[in-house]
Amino acid sequence: MDKALYIAMTGARATLQAQGTVAHNLANADSAGFKAALANTRPYRIDGGEHASRIATQHSDQGFDSRAGAQRVTGNPLDVSLRPDRWLAVQTADGGEAYTRAGNLSLTPNGQLVTAGGHPLLDQQGMPMVVPPHQALDVGHDGTVSIVPMGEGPETLAIVGRIRTVDAAPDRLQRGLDGLMRNAQPDLPLAQAPGDVMTTGALEGSNVDAAGALVQMIQLQRQFEMQVKLIQRGDDNAQAANSLLRLGG
Structure with missing residues (x-):
């Protein structure tokens, strides 16, 4: 009986973790460039010497859905939509490098280009x-940022830099707790992507299927309720067995 209880308990725990993943996806259904997180469960054999007969259920992180989200034209020169397998490089809070496809960029009062x-x-x-201070700004399809300085004519258009945009297949990236992607193989740095890497004046939306995620949430809730009922039934059976043992004694 304790085996059934343990399997049901670990299954319920994994189901709760999966619900958290789906809830996180739903919360980001309107976030630009967001990639839906994938979750699953798998059996996990408990070590037990020569009698490793217990199998638990374990939550499994399956990475993220790499499909592109819907494209939306905005006309904003600081909105960029990236080509497939292209990622913007950003600086993390600890000074490291991470990656995102959220292309709704903005300028801080001191002229720093940042994500949302x-x-x-x-x-x-x-x-x-x-x-630098400017009266016009343009982001090229290769990530080059050009400006017309304050008080100057359009003929003075000057390049001030190029955004670091890397080429990374989904298996080269893993999502961090802050929602940003990291290089899954730090010893192999990601290279700057050549050629056209983005479209300006457009945004890639989230690839979360909100309706599908809601259905999945309902299925997980029913699954969790079934597992809890199994735990309760196991507890009832254990109490009944103890009562019979007391009567027999």
């Missing part, structure tokens, strides 16, 4: 991207 989450974009040299 406030993470500074990096240039080709790995330094935070800073844009």
Whole structure:
């Protein structure tokens, strides 16, 4: 009986973790460039010497859905939509490098180019991207940032830097707790992507299927309720067995 209880308990725990993943996806259904997290469960054999007969259920992180989200034209020169397998390089809170496809960029009062989450974009040299005062700004399809300086004519258009945009297949990345992607193989740095890497004046939306996620949440809730009922039934059976043992004694 304790085996059934343990399997049901670990299954319920894994189901709760899966619900958390689905809830996180739903919360980001409108976040630009968000990639839905994938979760599953798998059997896990408990070590037990020569009698390792117990199998538990374990939550399994399956990475993320790499499909592109819907494209939306905004006309904003600081909105960029990335080509497949292209990622913007940003600076993390600890000074490291991470990656995102959230292309709704903005400028801080001191001219720093940042994502909607406030993470500074990096240039080709790995330094935070800073844009001098200007009266016009243009982001090229290759990530080149050009400006017309204050008080100057359009003929003075000057390049101030190029956004670091890396080429990374989904299996080269893993999501961190802050929602940003990291290089899954730090000993193999990701290279700058050549050629056209983005479209300006457009945004890639989240690839979360909100309706599908809601259905999945309902299924997980029913699964959790079934596992809890199994635990309760096991407890009832254990109490009945103890009563019979007391009567027999």
